[in-house]
Amino acid sequence: MQFDNLILEKEDDLAILYINRPKAMNALNAEALYELEEAIKEVKADPNVKVMIVTGMGDKSFVAGADISFILPLSPAEGRFFSDLGERVMRQFELLEKPVIAAVNGFALGGGCELAMSCDMRLASETAVFALPEVGLGVIPGFGGTQRLPRLIGEGRAKELTFTAEVINAQEAYRLGLVNHVYPLDQLMDQAKKLARKIAAKAPLAVGYAKFAINKGLQVDIETAMSIESDMFGMCCATADKSEGMSAFVEKRKPKFMGK
Template sequence: MQKEQWTMIELERQEMVAVLTLNNPPLNVLTDELLNQLNEAIIEIDQDQEIRAIVLRAAGEKAFAAGADIRQFPSLTKDSGIELVEKGKKIFDKLAGGKPVVCAVHGLVLGAGLELVLACDIRIAEENSKLGLPETGLGILPGYGGTQRLARLVGAGKAKELILSGELLSGTEAYETGLVEKLVPQGQAFESAVKLAKSIALKAPLAVANAKRAIDEGLELSLAAGQDLETQLFSELAETQDMQEGVKAFTEKRKADFRGH
């Protein structure tokens, strides 16, 4: 499908930042077609070397995303259940493994919608947001990585409390729990996310990519192995032109012009 044929995803650029918008109001349900278009948009962003950061947001006032399309659940079998969640995981993993993603959260953020938010690097939520993983109330569990990413973010005990009970958190509670990194008044999440993404985009892209990798992969390693990874990734940057430019710009008291090599 060509970009011109997307009906549930919008993609635009603001300087070196890609703004990726879920556009399936009023609830922005993550239907199969929306996921297909999201996957195509992520691939396009990954291939565009001029884009250095992503802002993920959603259209409408009611919801960021109120979950997956539950109409597909009654007919699921064990095999089709595996196929369903593996598709979502692959798309969310592709987003998580690419360029830095700042997520602007508002309204309802439920189920698969929250799992998409968890796949982002940094989450900015409005105070009136409602976030949760209510899947156990439907007889299932979060299947797009939610059990794993939430536990790594807020700890196993808190993840169990939220997932087993299906409890919803306000934006303020999500911030206090560590589920989101920044809390802003209603209507300000997108502006705040763009500001942060543009700040990231001005930094050396290879350094940003290696720093993100060091954090993400290091979490899965022992402290010693994580530090070895950090050393390796630091050494890779030592011979880059961007490192030379960064140091030179600092000593000359000017803005660095990073080129990504």
């Protein structure tokens, strides 16, 4: 599918999604959000794709937020609809059974920070900066930021960043636990692909089940969470990949996973 605001490339068993709105610093409007939804559907439907990487086109901006010129005239009802749309799209990254890595190559502000947080892992360039600046604009984060940031870095620190709209650099984001790793900008995509290929080499169904167990388990009490884990473990035992992986271990060879 051709996109106006995105570029979706396939590289072996990886999908690389570029947010491509250079005149708007890759900011998200409604059209871009709908295209993100379509891109996720395409990745989900492609059996050859095992891991997805999301990044911004260029070397200055991952996503510089939601498009302010688009939001400015919105009525309350329209604002609610736009927030619902953004939340729904971000949620699709979490619900995708394939891991998603954010390669944050510059500004990750507002909706951009929220997009990064909806991914499973975040790698940042040394030039990346993060913020939820919405209260300085008279609104609040509307794409899940008030919910994901506390889950990632804790309630107190999340409230401080949200209430002050403070901009933090990549090293501070790493210290807070918002990002997994920080790399020089010219190494970021290579490192993202290296991590993606390390994951892609594992049993894809098992990785998907593990993602589901972690994400779902974080929303419930520990007893229910462990029951979810047991369910996913049992589902793994129904796969050919489980037999292949364990047979390969016993036979001291490299497994050949088929995603079945």
